[in-house]
Amino acid sequence: MDIQTLLARFATGDTLAASRLMSAVERGGVDAESVLDALFARTGRARRIALTGPGGAGKSTIADGLTQRFRVAGRTVGVVAEDPSSPFSGGAVLGDRVRMTHAVGDAGVFVRSVASRGSEAGVSPLACELADVLDAFGRDVVLIETMGVGQVETRIRFAADSIVVLLTPESGDEVQSLKAGLLEVADLFVVNKADRAGADGLAADLTAIAGMRAPGAWQPPVVQTVARDGRGLEALETALAAHADWQAAEGRGEARRRDALRERVRALVEDKWRRAWWQDATARAEFDDMVERVAAGSVSPYRAAREIARGLTPRASR
């Protein structure tokens, strides 16, 4: 079936067409761009929520629990799972992880996993693009589950309206070293597995970190959950709603979305430029030659880069 037919079916709410369009986006290239071009005008309605945290923190369980609650409230849900440890994305080889049990057989829930490279942090451009498709498909909420912390990538800010950083009492040591990153990124903190020792201490640390925000800025709430039993999920849902309300009242939601679009265009331009450079035989030959000279010690990497860059001025074609 060609892209135009799929797009027409997609517009009528055809789940299979949605799935195939996502596959086209995943394959990349010209088809991916035309799909995303065509769908862009329909995006912007969904509330995007990113769940990030280390493996084993319970992101999938939280995603499952939140999905249930959103469904009860009558909202449709899309899930993009980028965490390599997520059962959604074919992970969980060794452990017994929770399955997204409630999603099975509910047409109001659409789950899509991303084949993650397993070694990069943050939300990939692909995950954002799949979120676009789910948004255009009319999902009220799009959850993006992604591996994070160790390092929290500040780039994640551009992926969602609300960023939920999920930790467990075991994350205490890391929290200390991640203060700045967490502070920049989190809109909400969740201390999951809060029935374990150390939960209150971690929550207190996170509350202290949240309190370092500038006056007038959003103060990230800290919610304790035991996701496996559903404990704390109502509070989390309430906190997410409060964040959305605050953004709407302060006009911050639009500003963040504009920043995200800006960042996205910038990244796409750089990507296109990089490909063009890499695919130009003459430019590649010059680069290879220069690397030889660097390896031979006859020129430094810095001088080599200067000489190459001299021929690559950004606006030279005008």
Next chain:
Amino acid sequence: MDIQTLLARFATGDTLAASRLMSAVERGGVDAESVLDALFARTGRARRIALTGPGGAGKSTIADGLTQRFRVAGRTVGVVAEDPSSPFSGGAVLGDRVRMTHAVGDAGVFVRSVASRGSEAGVSPLACELADVLDAFGRDVVLIETMGVGQVETRIRFAADSIVVLLTPESGDEVQSLKAGLLEVADLFVVNKADRAGADGLAADLTAIAGMRAPGAWQPPVVQTVARDGRGLEALETALAAHADWQAAEGRGEARRRDALRERVRALVEDKWRRAWWQDATARAEFDDMVERVAAGSVSPYRAAREIARGLTPRASR
């Protein structure tokens, strides 16, 4: 003192000159480039070892212990500490972390901390450049201590001759989800705090991961340590030496260094191009205008990027 004078003193082994040149590199810009240009011919002699792992895993303690052992063996040491939780880099605000006690007052040890952004993974270009300076200064070994895992950045491969991934029994959950990344990156695994429960299980998991390497490839050894007591450090030193010997015998060391130089030139060219683009008023105005149109919904980010990139062809100035 001007850069030329500092370079002349640096060549005579003047520690203060080395420190000032590193500050110049840290400030960036034209001076940084001329320092690095001038020093490049002197680099390539030091053995570079990266220590990466989550906060609280004991990287500083291991770095301290290894430094001691290298010094006993008569080798001079440079340390670049990029981990925001490292006591070297002014971290450890909340906890009582080990200090680099043995380094104090030993002219054979030069420690330099990098003001990390605290939210990005991997080894920064700046850390690599400071390692260059320490290499050019004649240090036999340069240790690079960096935050990693959560996500292991594959870029770290280009930062050192040996990559040591440091974990603790508490990291078990994460290891499972990081298999691919760890496998790509690690030359050696260290299970620190090996007197805690779960150390043997983690070591067995890591050995299994290491065994997935292709035949003929280096099989990363797994070393258990209790760094606070110095236990296992001799085994770690031996394993590091074995890795160096293997690289020399197989000719892999040179190949990796060439790949690293290649990657470095590529990154520098992209960086220069990005700056040139961003500093060009006309190009910026076009970009801003296009972002407005995207935000207004009249053009998609993909079409916007295509239109902008059309004017930015890489070799257009020839």
